Structure formats: structure tokens, C-alpha cells
Amino acid sequence: MSKILTSYSRRDALRMVAVGGAAGLIAPNLLGKPAFARTPSKPSGRVIVGLGQEPTVFNPLMVHIEVDDGVHFSVFDALFRIDPQGVIQPNLAVEVPNQKNGGISEDGLKWRIRLRDDVRWHDGKPFSAEDVKFTLELIMNPNFRSWRTAGHALVRDITVVSPTEISWRMEEAFAPYLSFLTETFIVPKHILEKEANPNNAAFNQAPVGTGPFKWDKRVAGDHLELVANLEYFGEGPHIERLVFKYIPDLTVLYTQFKSGDVDLVGQPYITPDHYAEAKALPNRVVTLLPRTSFESFYLNLERPQFKELAVREALYAAIDKEAIIQGLYYGVPTPTETFMPRQSLYFNPNLPLHQFDVNRARKILDQAGWAPGAGGIRAKNGVRLSFTNSTTSGDPLREQVQQFLQQTFAQLGVEMKISNLPAAVMWGEFWQQSKFDSVIVGSTYLIGADPDVTNRLHSRSIAAQGGRGSNNAQYANPEVDALLDKGARTFDPEARRAIYHRVQELVRRDLPFLPLYQSNAVEGLKKGINGFVPNGNTRTESWNALAWYWAS
Amino acid sequence: MSAFLLNRFSQSIVLLVIVSIIGFTVLNFMPGGPLAQFGLDPGMTQKDIARLAEQLGLNRPLWLQYLDWAWRLIQGDWGHSFRDGSSVLAVIGRHLLATLLLMGTSTALAIAVGTWIGIRGATHRYSLFDYCATICAMVALSVPTFWFGLIGIYIFTLKLGWVPAGNMYTIGDGSVMDYLHHLILPSLVLSLVHVAIWSRYMRTATLDALSQDFVKTARAKGVSERRILLKHVVGNALLPMITLAGMQLPSILTGALVTETVFTWPGMGRLFLDSLGYSDYPVVMGLLIFSAILVVLGNLIADIVIAIVDPRIRLG
Numbered sequence: 001m002s003k004i005l006t007s008y009s010r011r012d013a014l015r016m017v018a019v020g021g022a023a024g025l026i027a028p029n030l031l032g033k034p035a036f037a038r039t040p041s042k043p044s045g046r047v048i049v050g051l052g053q054e055p056t057v058f059n060p061l062m063v064h065i066e067v068d069d070g071v072h073f074s075v076f077d078a079l080f081r082i083d084p085q086g087v088i089q090p091n092l093a094v095e096v097p098n099q100k101n102g103g104i105s106e107d108g109l110k111w112r113i114r115l116r117d118d119v120r121w122h123d124g125k126p127f128s129a130e131d132v133k134f135t136l137e138l139i140m141n142p143n144f145r146s147w148r149t150a151g152h153a154l155v156r157d158i159t160v161v162s163p164t165e166i167s168w169r170m171e172e173a174f175a176p177y178l179s180f181l182t183e184t185f186i187v188p189k190h191i192l193e194k195e196a197n198p199n200n201a202a203f204n205q206a207p208v209g210t211g212p213f214k215w216d217k218r219v220a221g222d223h224l225e226l227v228a229n230l231e232y233f234g235e236g237p238h239i240e241r242l243v244f245k246y247i248p249d250l251t252v253l254y255t256q257f258k259s260g261d262v263d264l265v266g267q268p269y270i271t272p273d274h275y276a277e278a279k280a281l282p283n284r285v286v287t288l289l290p291r292t293s294f295e296s297f298y299l300n301l302e303r304p305q306f307k308e309l310a311v312r313e314a315l316y317a318a319i320d321k322e323a324i325i326q327g328l329y330y331g332v333p334t335p336t337e338t339f340m341p342r343q344s345l346y347f348n349p350n351l352p353l354h355q356f357d358v359n360r361a362r363k364i365l366d367q368a369g370w371a372p373g374a375g376g377i378r379a380k381n382g383v384r385l386s387f388t389n390s391t392t393s394g395d396p397l398r399e400q401v402q403q404f405l406q407q408t409f410a411q412l413g414v415e416m417k418i419s420n421l422p423a424a425v426m427w428g429e430f431w432q433q434s435k436f437d438s439v440i441v442g443s444t445y446l447i448g449a450d451p452d453v454t455n456r457l458h459s460r461s462i463a464a465q466g467g468r469g470s471n472n473a474q475y476a477n478p479e480v481d482a483l484l485d486k487g488a489r490t491f492d493p494e495a496r497r498a499i500y501h502r503v504q505e506l507v508r509r510d511l512p513f514l515p516l517y518q519s520n521a522v523e524g525l526k527k528g529i530n531g532f533v534p535n536g537n538t539r540t541e542s543w544n545a546l547a548w549y550w551a552s
Numbered sequence: 553m554s555a556f557l558l559n560r561f562s563q564s565i566v567l568l569v570i571v572s573i574i575g576f577t578v579l580n581f582m583p584g585g586p587l588a589q590f591g592l593d594p595g596m597t598q599k600d601i602a603r604l605a606e607q608l609g610l611n612r613p614l615w616l617q618y619l620d621w622a623w624r625l626i627q628g629d630w631g632h633s634f635r636d637g638s639s640v641l642a643v644i645g646r647h648l649l650a651t652l653l654l655m656g657t658s659t660a661l662a663i664a665v666g667t668w669i670g671i672r673g674a675t676h677r678y679s680l681f682d683y684c685a686t687i688c689a690m691v692a693l694s695v696p697t698f699w700f701g702l703i704g705i706y707i708f709t710l711k712l713g714w715v716p717a718g719n720m721y722t723i724g725d726g727s728v729m730d731y732l733h734h735l736i737l738p739s740l741v742l743s744l745v746h747v748a749i750w751s752r753y754m755r756t757a758t759l760d761a762l763s764q765d766f767v768k769t770a771r772a773k774g775v776s777e778r779r780i781l782l783k784h785v786v787g788n789a790l791l792p793m794i795t796l797a798g799m800q801l802p803s804i805l806t807g808a809l810v811t812e813t814v815f816t817w818p819g820m821g822r823l824f825l826d827s828l829g830y831s832d833y834p835v836v837m838g839l840l841i842f843s844a845i846l847v848v849l850g851n852l853i854a855d856i857v858i859a860i861v862d863p864r865i866r867l868g
Contacts (some may be wrong), residue, residue: 048723054826056636063590063604145607148595180595199607200637220646221818221826223723243723248813248822251702252718256816259709259717424583427591447595455594468598 038552039238039531043228045550046241047529049542050253050262054246055224058215059204060185061139063147067267069183070542074226074242075122076185076209079113079132080178081543082449084535086345087493088178091234092116092127092186092210096178099491108173108491115164119233121188122214128163134189136168144198150447151177152184173489175496179450183538186210212237212546222246238531238549244542254278254524263526266541270522272330283527288332288520290536292341293444295333297389297405297514300434302464302474304383310368311385312511317361318408321354325517328400333517338504339445339453341518343536346451346497348504354515361412370413378413386415387437390430393420398440434464434472442519449537451500454484457507475512564848568841569622575840576618579833586610586634586831608634621837630841631834635827640838643823650720651807651819653731658739659804662746663797669747670754671786674762685755689748700741701814708737718816738815742808746800753796757789764788791862798854802846806839 049070057064060072079093088096094114097103103112119127136158139146154171161167170177188208195201207215212234213226223245228237245262247253254274256262258281270278270286278286297319299306306312321335336342337351365378365385373379377386389405391398399420406416416438421430430436445453454469455461459476461469480503487499508515523541525532531547587604590596605611609620624631630640673682692700709717715737716722721730761767762785770780807821820839827835859865 046724056633058636062637063596065589142603143607145604147600148593148597149600149603150595150597200632200639204637219818220643221650221822222720222816225723241724245719245723246818247718247816248826249816252705252814252816255705255710256717256719261717261719422583424585424588427588428583432591443592444594470594 039236039549040552043230043237043240045239046243047239047545047548047550048223048243048245048261048263049266050245050247050256050264051266052247052250052253052268054221054248055244057204058207059187059198059201060207061135061147061187062145062199062204066539069538069540070244070266070545071207071224071226072185073211073538073540073543074213074545075207075211075215076187077119077211078182078185079115080182082179082182082535082537084343084533084537086343086449086537088182092119092132104491108175108489109170110167111170112161112165112167115166116233117164119210120231121190121210122208122229123188123191125188125190126163127186127188127210129160129166130163131186131189132166133158133160134193135184135186138187138192138198139184141198148180148447151180175488175491176447176450176452178491179448183448213242216241232546234546236546238547239545242542242545257284257524260526263529264532264541265522265524268521269541270524272332272522275330275332275522278522278524281524284524285527285529286522286524287534288334289523289534289541290334290341290343291519291521292446292536292539293442294336294339294341294518295440295442295516296339297516298439298441299473299511299513300436300438301476301512302434303387303437305385305387305437308368309510310364311370312514314361314364314368314412315409315414316354316511316514317357317364318412318414319354319405319514319516320356320408321516322356324401324404328397328404329517332520332522334520336515336518337508338515339456339507339513340451340500340504341446341536344446344449344451345493346500348501350501351504351508358408358411365412372413375415376413377415384415385413386417388417388419389438389440390419390421390426390436391440392423392426394422401440431472432463432470434462434474440516451496452484452488453503454488457503457512458484473512475507475510477506477510480506560848560852564845564852567848568844571844572622572837572841573618575837576621577614579831579836580614580617582831584831586833589830621834625841630838633827633835634832635830635835640834643835644820644838644842647807647818647820647823648805650817651805651812651821653720654735654738654742654812654817654819655804655807657735658742659746659800661739662743662750665743666747666750667754667790667793669751670756671758671781671789673751673755674758674789675781677759682755685751689752692744692748696810697741697745697808698810698814700744701738701811704737704741705814718814720817738811738817741815742811750793750796753793754789757792758785761785761788791858794858794861795851795854798850798852798857799847801850801853802843805846806843 051067053067055068055071057068058071060076077092079091080088080096081091083089090096092115094116095101095103097111097113099106115129121127136152136155138144139149139152151174154174156169156171158166158168191203191208192198192201212229212232214229216225216227218224223243226242228240247256250268250271253265254270257265278284299312301307325331325333325335337354338348340347370378370380370385373384377384379385389402391402402418406418409416445456456470457475457480458469458471459481461467461471462474463469464474483499483503487496490496490499523534528551530549530551533544533547534541535543586608587601590601609617621631632639633643669685673685676682705717708714716734719734721734767780767784770784805820807819809821809825812819812821813825824839827839
């Protein structure tokens with residue numbers, strides 16, 4: 001079984017490139033020659049990834065930020081991995097469990113995972129189901145500073161059936177857990193069980209994993225180096241050294257990419273104002289990678305001004321997205337109609353398209369009875385169509401968007417006042433307890449790559465009404481609630497797709513927020529690096545460094 | 553002498569306590585805090601955040617957190633970084649050498665060049681050289697360092713290709729020549745400001761010494777100008793500079809915030825900025841105490857050195 005699966009990464013990567021190319025994200029011929037044409041017989045060469053923040057957390061289970069992910073994906077393996085199309089593939093597991101193959105019971109409560117038998121830790125010790133059990137238990141250890149516990153908190157009765165099989169019971173059926181497991185990296189029991197305090201373990205600064213690269217060294221504040229794991233069970237790695245270099249100033253990060261010191265620009269990527277120049281650089285490939293976050297004009301639906309759908313529709317029609325994207329954002333982001341990123345398996349491409357039309361906006365308001373009143377501001381039943389808009393202060397681009405919208409809305413007879421706040425104040429109680437009228441916000445709705453957005457759109461998740469979650473628009477639609485509840489219990493991807501398509505339709509219709517655009521990253525790499533495939537279903541550009549190689 | 557040292561020591565303790573209380577309070581009153589960055593992570597629940605706050609002891613009253621921190625510090629435990637779990641002293645140790653290299657070089661450069669410019673400006677007062685030096689010093693003092701840094705990278709790296717665009721060394725190389733090559737631009741940029749400061753002080757001090765009676769006496773005796781300058785003027789002019797050097801000593805180890813960022817230099821200045829950005833309280837507090845101790849030591853050393861070289865001054 002495991003013999004057949006060793007060809008996974010090549011086949012899968014080929015498929016990813018083909019689909020990625022078709023989607024127009026990155027064409028194989030941009031890389032100079034057909035990707036994966038000739039990988040070196042043994043790992044050779046080095047790739048330096050430039051990062052704007054420093055990776056410092058190397059125990060993948062500990063609380064960390066995005067920029068640490070590249071190291072985790074390279075040094076460790078999870079049970080599964082998610083491909084660029086959002087399909088879950090086996091990694092340390094031999095197959096993805098589902099209700100058809102019996103890996104997950106019909107009621108969704110019993111899980112059984114079969115594991116590979118040919119995996120070794122970097123120190124030569126064999127990997128086994130004991131490590132998986134240890135990992136899942138460590139996450140829930142109350143003294144351990146673990147990262148996300150959602151999903152893990154539902155796991156009970158973890159049983160090691162054999163070295164290659166593990167089973168557990170879930171407290172309730174929870175389909176998103178499968179996708180959470182794609183970012184739950186397995187750590188070695190034989191090393192960490194000896195540590196009295198896992199938070200300060202030596203392992204955290206010199207990690208031992210099963211992944212395609214082994215830890216070599218770190219020069220704090222500067223860079224860290226990984227070396228190829230020649231015993232890796234999958235295909236690759238093809239480069240001998242993988243270096244993550246920390247360059248705090250983003251202009252300098254771009255300059256070092258231009259000067260050739262950096263081979264590949266990682267988070268937070270090339271700044272949009274350099275996009276046009278970067279595209280014209282010789283011997284560099286610069287592309288836009290879809291990110292998971294999307295920007296919206298977010299409304300507080302409990303404010304009397306926004307209760308009526310007509311108002312929200314009129315405001316949406318009055319937003320000139322194209323002017324904002326091209327004029328202010330250097331053409332980098334992509335307009336969107338939904339919170340679901342377009343690279344997701346669950347993205348609904350058939351939503352009605354937004355059209356900028358001030359006259360239509362005016363007509364909608366007229367028909368709904370919002371008549372111009374004192375000072376030219378429209379009003380209805382004593383409610384003036386006047387509100388404040390807030391965002392993080394010190395973000396010049398967003399401030400320009402605000403001023404731009406303020407002017408358009410004024411033409412409609414809608415008054416928008418701007419009141420921006422420092423980040424820590426903005427995203428504290430003001431945001432969480434829905435104390436705003438409207439905000440401009442960039443947010444990621446998905447946890448991992450799972451389409452479940454209960455936390456953002458379920459009426460149970462309104463913190464201002466005593467709920468637990470981040471439905472700060474205070475959006476409540478019983479049909480959406482029911483769909484979200486059903487989606488979280490449904491395991492079959494096709495069945496789930498229908499559910500989340502419908503959710504997107506309803507949210508697009510109800511407009512609890514006016515979707516502006518999906519963020520893209522300006523990714524730059526040297527010509528000659530092959531095998532680079534973007535994956536918007538992960539948080540890092542370095543999710544598949546195992547497939548990278550230099551053209552010979 | 554021992555009475556002086558004892559006095560100084562007790563003063564220093566009071567100073568350190570005051571500095572640490574102010575630092576701790578300001579740090580904790582900054583909006584946000586160490587867990588704010590996880591607040592927008594869609595997978596982190598409020599429960600997760602609360603759990604972390606408890607594990608890090610952040611949910612305790614502020615005075616208790618301070619006393620706990622101070623008590624541990626007295627016992628030699630500087631705490632552990634919130635970010636990577638390493639001990640604070642280890643974190644500081646990892647960044648110290650890089651800063652010492654950069655700041656040591658630029659300070660030595662600044663003192664040598666600044667002293668020379670200052671003396672020459674004073675002996676050739678109102679000459680073309682003096683005017684140029686004054687104007688250059690004003691420019692160097694008023695233009696932000698990051699601007700000099702970026703312009704330097706633009707001209708000498710991108711246009712001329714003479715020096716690297718920052719970094720302490722080439723990954724995979726790290727020979728002495730490689731270090732020196734990388735050191736040129738940042739140390740020059742950094743020394744610009746220090747040359748400016750140093751030359752202005754030195755010019756004033758030299759002018760001051762030149763107007764003293766003993767210089768007139770020496771001239772009357774027919775001593776050569778060169779001998780007057782070297783024997784009588786420079787020595788006296790350097791005395792106030794010892795105090796200035798004592799005040800600069802801490803910066804050799806605490807680093808340069810901006811220059812280290814622009815030149816991707818993994819030193820203490822950038823560690824401070826990063827730790828502040830992450831609200832890594834233990835490391836920020838560690839750096840604060842570390843630099844406060846250095847300030848105390850720098851001034852103490854300057855006082856002692858002045859007492860040794862200037863027989864007019866007695867400590868006590």
C-alpha cells in the first residue's frame with residue numbers, strides 16, 4: 001500500500017500545476033520550462049526565502065503566527081495535507097477516512113486512521129500511532145501553550161490499535177476536524193515525553209520531525225537553515241538547503257529580491273506599490289497568489305440605518321470597486337462577491353455580480369421611501385441615513401478608500417463620517433461587542449481550509465447578544481443557521497459543497513457586509529526555481545518546499 | 553573611593569527600581585498586549601486566549617505580576633520569552649555580538665573622525681573646512697538615518713554594486729572578509745550621526761581649551777603651535793569627551809533601532825523593536841534593565857576615568 005503512495009507527491013504536484021495553470025494563477029511555461037521535467041537525482045542547491053517577520057516558534061503545536069508555518073510544513077508532517085484545489089490528501093495517514101471507507105462511522109463519531117509504516121523521525125526512530133496519540137493529548141494538556149484547540153477538544157478515548165492504526169471517539173459529529181488535522185503536525189513522543197515543561201523544551205529550539213527537511217541551525221534575528229532529509233518517505237526534497245531569511249523592512253525585502261540575495265519572497269510578500277516594477281524585472285517570475293482574507297465594508301445590522309435590505313443594496317451599488325482596486329490598490333486584489341476564497345473547493349462562482357451604478361442606488365433608496373431631508377441627507381421614519389465608518393488608523397490605503405466612498409455616498413444623500421482607531425482599540429471591545437456602525441475590515445472566515453463559518457455567520461455567534469463567536473455584524477438568518485449546523489455534521493465534500501454554495505447565495509442576497517475584494521499576495525521568485533506551486537488553502541508559500549528544485 | 557562606590561551603588565538600585573516600575577507600567581498600559589495578535593486568528597477562540605492569559609500569568613493583578621517578575625530577577629531569573637520560550641538572557645546573548653560588531657566599529661570610526669574634524673574645525677575656525685564640517689554635521693543630524701540607509705543601498709548596492717544590500721554576512725560564506733564587506737555601509741551610515749555629534753562637542757571643547765591662560769602662556773614662551781595643540785589643548789579638550797563616551801557606552805551594546813532594521817542586522821536594536829511589536833514583555837523588560845545597568849555602568853566608568861586622568865577631581 002505504502003509503495004503505491006510514495007508516488008503521491010509527484011502525481012499530485014503535476015495535477016496541481018495543471019489546474020493552477022488553467023486557473024491562470026501560474027502557468028507552467030512561466031517557469032521557463034515544463035515544471036517537473038527533470039528533478040535532480042539527489043538534492044542540490046539552496047533556496048533562500050525572504051520573510052518580513054521572524055519565525056521563532058518551531059514546536060508546531062504551540063501558539064504561533066503565520067510566518068512560522070513555512071518551517072512547520074518543511075520539518076514536520078500532518079496526517080493529511082490539503083492541496084491547492086482544497087482537496088484533502090493523505091500524508092502520514094495512508095488514506096483519508098470517510099464514511100464510505102469506514103474510517104469515519106455513519107454517525108460521524110468514531111474515527112479510525114491507518115498510518116504509513118515507512119516513516120522515521122529525523123533521529124532515526126520509527127514513527128508510530130503512539131506519536132499521534134501523544135500529539136493529540138499534548139494539545140489538550142492544560143499546562144501546554146497550545147495553539148488552536150477547536151475540534152481537538154471534542155476528541156475522547158484515543159486508542160492505539162497497532163503501530164499503524166489509531167482510533168478515537170468524538171464528543172459530537174464535527175466534519176471540519178478533518179481539515180483541522182491538515183495543520184496539526186505530529187511531534188515525536190520519544191523526545192517530548194521526557195520534558196517536565198513542554199513550553200521550554202530544548203526541542204522547541206531544535207525540532208525533530210518526519211518532514212522533508214531536517215533542522216540545521218538558527219541565527220536568531222537573521223535566518224534559519226534546514227537541510228534535506230535524504231530518508232524522506234515521500235518524493236523529494238530536491239534542494240539541499242532551505243533557508244528562511246528574516247528581513248524586517250519591506251522595502252529592503254524587495255530590494256534584496258531585486259539584488260538577488262533572496263530567491264523567493266515569502267510573507268508578507270512584495271508590497272503592492274512595487275507590483276508593476278517587479279513584473280518587469282528580468283529573470284524573476286512575479287505572480288499574484290490568492291490569499292484567504294477578503295476585504296469588506298462591514299455593517300452593524302442592529303443599527304436602524306442598516307436594518308433595511310434596500311439601504312445595504314443601495315450602498316453596495318454605489319461602491320466603485322474597480323476604481324478602488326485599480327486606482328488605489330495597484331490592481332492587485334480581485335473583486336469578490338463572497339467570503340469564500342476562490343481557491344476553496346466550496347467557492348460559489350455563480351453569485352450575482354456587483355455593478356457600480358449610482359443611479360440605481362438612488363432609485364433603490366427612493367423606492368424604499370428614504371427621502372432627502374435636512375442638509376440633503378436622506379431619512380425615513382425619523383432615522384437619518386448617516387453613520388460612521390471606522391478602520392485601523394494609520395492605514396493610508398484604507399483611509400483613501402474611506403474618503404472615496406464618503407464622496408460617492410454623499411452624492412446619494414448618505415452621510416458617512418470617518419472615525420478611525422488604533423488597531424488595539426479597534427479590534428478590541430469596539431469590534432467584538434459590535435459597538436461600531438460600519439467598518440472596513442480584512443478578515444479570514446475559514447479555519448484552516450474548512451468551509452464551516454459558524455463562528456462568523458451563525459446567530460449563535462453574536463457576542464453582543466451573549467453568543468460565543470465573531471458574528472459582529474449581528475447577522476441572523478434561520479436558514480443560514482440550519483445550513484451551517486448541517487454542514488458541520490456532513491462529511492461528504494460534494495454534499496457539503498451544495499450546503500455552502502447555498503449559504504453564500506443567502507449571504508450575498510442579505511448583504512450583512514458589502515464584499516469588496518479578495519486579497520492577493522504579490523509573490524516573486526527567481527526564474528529557474530521549479531516546482532513552486534501556490535496553495536491558498538494553506539497560510540504559507542513554503543507548504544511544498546519538498547517539490548522545489550533548480551533548473552539544471 | 554569605597555564610600556563613593558557604595559553611594560553610587562545604592563543610587564543605582566533606586567534608579568533601576570524606578571526604571572523598571574515605569575517600564576513595566578507603560579508596557580502593560582499599551583493597548584493590545586501579547587495576546588491581541590491572536591485575536592484575529594479565526595481558529596483561536598476566546599477560550600484559547602483566556603487559557604493562554606492564565607498560562608502566561610497575564611490575568612493576575614499588575615502589581616502582583618511586577619513583584620513576581622522583580623523577585624525572580626533578584627534571584628537571577630530574567631524570565632522566558634513569550635515568543636519562543638527561550639530564557640531572556642539567552643535571547644539577549646544571541647543578539648549581543650552582532651550589535652557589538654556594528655556599534656563598536658561605527659563608534660570607533662565616529663570617535664576617530666569626529667575628534668579630528670572637531671580639532672581641525674576649532675584650529676581653523678571660520679575656514680572653508682569649518683563651514684563645510686558645520687553644514688555637514690547639521691545635515692547628518694537632521695536627516696533621518698533610515699533615509700541615509702536606503703539612499704546608501706540604492707546608490708552603492710543597486711546602482712554601483714559595491715556593497716551588499718544589508719545582512720551581516722552571506723549565508724554559507726561568513727569569512728572575515730565577507731563580514732567586513734557587509735560592515736562597510738551600515739557602520740558608515742551609523743557613524744554619520746555620531747561623527748556629527750562628536751565633532752561638534754570636540755570643536756567646542758577645543759575652542760574652550762584654546763582660550764585658556766595656559767595656552768597663552770605657552771605661546772608667550774614660544775612653544776610651537778603643533779606642540780601646544782598636542783600637549784596642552786587636545787588633552788584638556790578630551791576631558792569632557794570622556795563623559796560623552798561614558799554616555800555612549802550603553803548604545804554600543806543596546807544597538808541601533810533604525811539602522812539595524814534597514815540593514816537587516818540581527819542586533820539588539822531590532823530585537824527590542826520586534827519584542828515590542830510582539831508585546832514580548834519578559835524580553836522588553838530584560839532589555840530595559842540591561843540598558844539601565846549599562847547606563848549606570850557607563851557613567852560610573854566615565855567618572856572613575858576622569859578622576860584618574862584629571863588630578864583636580866577627587867571622588868568621594
